[in-house]
Amino acid sequence: MKKTLVIAEKPSVGREIARILQCHQKGNGCFIGPNYITTWALGHLVTLADPEAYDDRYKTWNLTDLPMLPPHMELVVMKETAKQYSIVKNLLRQPDIAEVVIATDAGREGELVARWILKKAGWRKTIKRLWISSQTDRAIQEGFRNLKPGKDFDHLYASAESRAEADWLVGLNVTRALTCKYNAQLSAGRVQTPTLALVVEREKEIKQFIPKDYWTIHATTQGFALTWKDKRSGQNRFVTKATADALIAKLAGQSGEIIDIKKEAKSELPPLAYDLTELQRDANRQYDFSAKKTSSLMQQLYENHKLVTYPRTDSRYITDDMVPTLPERLRSIAVGPYADLARPILKTKITPTKRFVDNAKVTDHHAIIPTEEYVNLGKLSSDERKIYDLIVKRFLAVLSPPFEFEQTTVTASINGELFTAKGKIVKRKGWRYVYDGHGDGHGTMADPVPCDNDQAGAEAEPDQTLPNLQKGSKINIAAVKTQAHKTKPPARYTEATLLSAMEHPGKFIEDQKLREAMGGQIGLGTPATRADIIEKLFSSFYMERKGKEIVPTSKGMQLINLVPAELKSPELTAKWEQQLTEISKGRANKDQFINEIRRYTTQLVTDVAGTNQTFRHDNLSREKCPECGKFLLQVQGKRGELLVCQDRECGYRKSVSMSTNARCPQCKKKMKMIGEGEGKTFTCICGYREKLSAFTKRNEDKKSSMKKREVSKFLQKNNDEGAINTALADALAKLKI
Structure with missing residues (x-):
């Protein structure tokens, strides 16, 4: 048979x-x-x-x-x-x-x-x-x-193989060229290099930024505040304090008059459903999860728990044929904290709009939404629960009505000068109620909610509770004061904002025709690969985390100065991804694409070989390599500080300190571990020190939650230096470049 x-x-x-x-x-x-x-x-x-x-x-x-x-x-x-x-x-x-x-x-x-x-x-x-x-x-x-015929996916296979071969040709050749030219562990690739260039360029902007002083004027009266605005330009800044002080003198002791009250009924549509990149952004903002960690948790929820749909998607919509499945998906999640949120939606006829259902905007996979599988929240780990919570709440929000409110703008005149104040009265919480979790959907603004705009939180006139005012009424001015400010440099990238830049690199592309042709659809890498690219840049010591911020290392900044200009521009990978997409749809030829890549690879190697630049290790330690005698480099790895040999052929490395989850008994902050063997010691920034042996005995005696086997497991995890890759090892990994 x-x-x-x-x-x-x-x-x-x-x-x-x-x-x-x-x-x-x-x-x-x-x-x-x-x-x-x-x-x-x-x-x-x-x-x-x-x-x-x-x-x-x-x-x-x-x-x-x-x-x-x-x-x-x-x-x-x-x-x-x-x-x-x-x-x-x-x-x-x-x-x-x-x-x-x-x-x-x-x-x-x-x-x-x-x-x-x-x-x-x-x-x-x-x-x-x-x-x-x-x-x-x-x-x-x-x-x-x-089941579908395999030949229906021949073009997708051609696109995937084209991507792999192109990355081999460009990545391995440029990596070897840079490494041999400068005798340093350097690697480059069509996605990792322009991504690093974004971080390096942002750091240059920050260092070159010169802050400028400016002032604003605010008046307080009857329990609310007004902000001065220029009648002609609408601006609220003074570039010199003398000008601001002159206006303060003009306004001293004056009363005001309400000259306009404008009330507008407004609504705010629900956010779009999640794709992987948007989910990674929110998880980074709210829980400080790395993109890699979010991807891993999503895979668990998808494969093991079967609670969510395919994670590595770039779509934020579903198709028409999925609409009949929505009630069952809602019933499956109507448990625990989600029950009261799901039931009202189930009681009404579900008629999602084009904001959620759009066949034209779904390619290989639809948005990330819950499955029809019944959920037992108790079986999820704490981190899995956090990601699942994001997905369920976004799903409920998408199916909820708009957030409705009344925006009131009050305009007052004080001695001929214009002042304004804004207030907001919530009429119907709609989708924002999902993120509030209590009440009847009316009243004050909900708690902070996920936002698709990475510029959320920029300086703006705040909403406040306004009294019942009438046009033409007089107001007594309690005080008029200036506030001093300084302009701020652009913010360093976090993983959330770097993912956004990778997803929409169009503004960094100089070719206007290409930028328009991309239409915001072609990014650096794909939803499935962006997390790995970011992690590789960390593990190769090209950039490092400082809190939530991403900062390029000296090695990373030098690399961007050494690689050919075209390789560090998002333009190259945008062109590639555009062609790969065309190959996947059968509208472009794989052989022509690879032949073009071969010519380009030759040009890149020639460019690297022909330069007269130098690479300088400025993170040399005073300790010599026990194997080759050269000075070791001091680097910050994912798990702590390392000493690695500068000679690419040696490869020696040694752990100096490791970050741990063990808490200091004095200040409760996380401690580091230093030393080797029996000399391993926990240290804290408050000055506390404790040998590992004493730490283990203390916790055994207290019969705390950290049992002996957990300490052993903890040590095994923190000793796993094999999880940290060198640039040379990455280069040899070929397809990870």
Whole structure:
């Protein structure tokens, strides 16, 4: 009897699919059933070959051997996952396997994972595609009833392979060129370099910024405040204090008159549904989660808990055919704190507008929304619960009515000068009630809510409670005072604002035609890759976190000065992403794209080799490398401070201090750990010090929540220096560049 082989992307997904397809017999790296055999990848099992696979001379890094331009890109089995590849290959060669169903993640990279396995194994038979947006039993069953022909996704595969080959050609060649030219661990790539350039350019703007003084004038009367405005320009700033003081003298002792009261009924539409980038932004703003952490938590909610739809989406809309599923999704989340929010929506006829339902704005996947799966909140970890809370509340907000209020603007005249005040009366909280969580939807403004505008919080005239005023009435002025201010430099990027800049880099592109052609749709990287790019820039020591702010290191700033100008502009990757999108839609040719990349790679290597610039390590420590004798570099890693060898071929590294979650018993702040072996010691900025052995014994004696095994686990986690990648290791990782 002929069977179908199903290839999932991960074991966890493979097991779930196997259960639904009645594949109950456990095999070697697979599950076997009467009609299906389900197996899985472990992420990528097959990848592009290392440079040395094409020519022995590439085993050593030499500038004269560049560029590396293999006539055909070869695939190799990854050593780390070779055993699982062998299992999949042998299954593909079984005579009873008649067709393959690709069940990897429904996206560009998921397509590449499966297609490279099939290509390397020499599969020539039928291919079908499971294309679903959630991992619930119902979604999987429905997906298998509606399998799509594999050829429908040939263009998506061509786009994915084009991206991988282009990143190999540009990334590895430029990385080797920079590293050999300057004998330093330097790497570059079409997405990471322009992203770093954004951070470096912002830092330059901040350092070059010269603050300027300005003044505003405010009058207080009858329990509210008025702000002076220029009659002609509407501006409220004075550039000299003398001018402001002169006006204060003119207004001293004067009364005022209400000359206009304007009341407007206004409404504020609900926010758009989440795509991955917007969710990562909100998680960073509210919980200080990194983009990488949010992606990881989302994958857990999607794969393991099956509570949310496909996370790596760039759409914020759903399609018409999903509207009938909305009541069931609402019923599934109507538990705990969400019950009182969901029930009113369920009692009314759900008629979402184009703000949520728009077929034209959904490409591969729709917005992130809850599934129909019943939720047991108690099974979620604290961090999973936070992300789930964001998604559920955004879903409820999108389905809620607009926020309605009455905006009152009062204009007064004081000795001929114009003053204004604003007040707001809430008529109906609408969607904002979701973020307030109590009351009847009327009354004062809700608590702060997520905002799509990264400039939220900019200086503006505040809303206040205004008394009952009449036009023409006189008002007594209690005081008129100036307030001194200084102009502020642009804010440093946080992960939230950097994600925004990566998503919409159009304003950084000088080519107006290209900027207009992009229409805000082409960004640096994709929702699926942006978190990894940001993390790589941290792990390569090109930038570092200072609180929530992102600051470029000296190494990062020097790198941007060393790379060719075109590579650090968002323009290049915008052009690439535009062409990759066209390839995925069958409107552009892969071979033409790769040939263009080859020519461009040659130009980049020539540019690097021809410069006369120098690279200087300005983070040298006084400690020498025990292996090669060169001075070690002091760097700030993800988990703490490190000393790493400046020689790229040596690779020695040593931990100096590690950030921990252990709290100081005196000031309750998080402590660092220094030292090695039995000398490991916790230290705090307040001066407290405690040896690890004493720390462990103290907590054992108190029978606190940190048991001995948790201390051991904590130490194991904090000793995991393998989680920190060097630029050289990253370069050799090829597809991560």
